[in-house]
């Protein structure tokens with residue numbers, strides 16, 4: 001391991017820092033798009049004996065003073081002594097030798113695309129051993145009774161709208177088991193990652209609505225505050241080959257004007273089943289007046305956060321605060337429990353054998369990790385999925401469809417989803433004036449505000465979808 005907080009301009013790490021300082025902000029998983037950030041620390045750990053496969057922890061700081069944000073990114077790379085034409089698509093850049101021969105020249109590749117790096121990842125998990133040292137290092141583990149991670153495998157990096165980087169590993173030696181997907185977390189947060197904790201708990205409880213676990217990588221690094229911290233670095237689970245992404249299915253139905261009620265009702269039931277298993281399996285807390293007050297405070301804080309992060313929300317601050325304040329009048333709510341936390345159509349797959357299967361329990365990437373592990377209202381996930389039907393309708397309108405037809409599609413999908421969810425949960429937020437209706441209205445607004453910020457940072461051309469929703473919800 002090497003740590004090089006302030007490498008001199010002649011050190012080899014100086015060139016690597018310069019290279020990454022330019023490359024990282026251009027990646028899909030870069031969390032602070034639109035704001036300049038400087039690299040403040042680089043930690044390196046060899047994943048294999050040759051030193052080719054490395055894991056880097058890159059600390060970047062955007063903005064100055066107390067408003068500035070420090071983020072630690074995981075950057076898997078390979079450093080090769082000669083260019084590899086097969087990896088041309090994954091080239092990060094070239095490091096020349098230092099002026100007085102310090103360090104060897106190297107070609108730096110984006111690790112998930114390089115077979116040497118993905119082999120080292122599998123070896124780490126299968127060996128259940130660690131690499132690195134006391135300051136920065138990683139260790140692998142296989143899930144008890146879980147899927148077997150194939151050591152000899154073909155690896156393929158998934159592309160698309162993702163906050164992390166996922167690699168599908170298909171075994172190449174008999175007996176060939178089910179493929180495994182390895183998700184490498186890109187933003188390193190101290191603490192257990194809920195994707196690992198929640199999904200593993202559900203699978204261990206016998207829930208077939210999540211992929212089976214295979215293993216994980218955890219480790220320690222220097223956190224944003226400069227202290228040594230630990231947490232998860234990667235999560236390996238069953239890959240459901242041949243499954244369909246609910247976002248693709250639903251948005252195609254919205255574009256074609258095809259009714260989605262049957263599927264949405266089934267998704268509502270599946271969601272409530274998962275909520276019930278989570279409530280049985282992981283700790284719950286009563287929704288006391290104090291806890292509901294904390295929830296209301298959190299919703300107010302989110303309004304302020306969103307307004308500060310997105311100028312598009314100017315003028316909507318006051319009505320938004322009024323809407324979330326209504327939560328304080330709620331007298332009773334179901335116990336708070338672990339939830340999905342960032343539930344939308346892209347987090348659900350449809351498998352011919354298993355029906356709807358839920359993915360990615362990491363929670364909202366723009367929310368601090370500690371908050372994402374707190375017990376919450378199951379209605380937060382319901383609100384997330386309702387917003388997603390609105391997104392599917394928004395994408396149909398953007399594709400040239402009539403706004404009215406798309407809105408009717410979303411209303412039908414929404415109603416069917418709520419019908420399915422309430423059949424299993426026994427709570428029907430469609431009852432006008434009910435406490436569940438008040439909570440759901442505030443949570444839908446909260447989600448739409450988050451989405452405005454998410455789109456401003458990641459897909460500015462999409463921002464009108466949640467912004468229109470915020471205005472509608474406040475009308």
Ligand SMILES: Nc1ncnc2c1ncn2[C@@H]1O[C@H](COP(=O)(O)OP(=O)(O)O)[C@@H](O)[C@H]1O
Nearest residue numbers: 162163164165181211238239240245346359360
């Ligand atoms: N177990 C799986 N089986 C099949 N496809 C998967 C699986 N896990 C993820 N995917 C695909 O990868 C996409 C991104 O996965 P996700 O866990 O949401 O990653 P991220 O946190 O990077 O957004 C999903 O929308 C889905 O299409």
Ligand SMILES: O=P(O)(O)O[C@H]1O[C@H](CO)[C@@H](O[C@H]2O[C@H](CO)[C@@H](O)[C@H](O)[C@H]2O)[C@H](O)[C@H]1O
Nearest residue numbers: 161162163342344345346364365387388391451
């Ligand atoms: O899946 P992630 O954990 O990366 O979630 C983030 O990205 C999502 C987009 O990929 C974003 O979801 C928003 O867009 C979806 C359509 O692409 C829509 O279905 C969702 O309802 C909407 O929230 C999610 O908010 C963000 O956290």
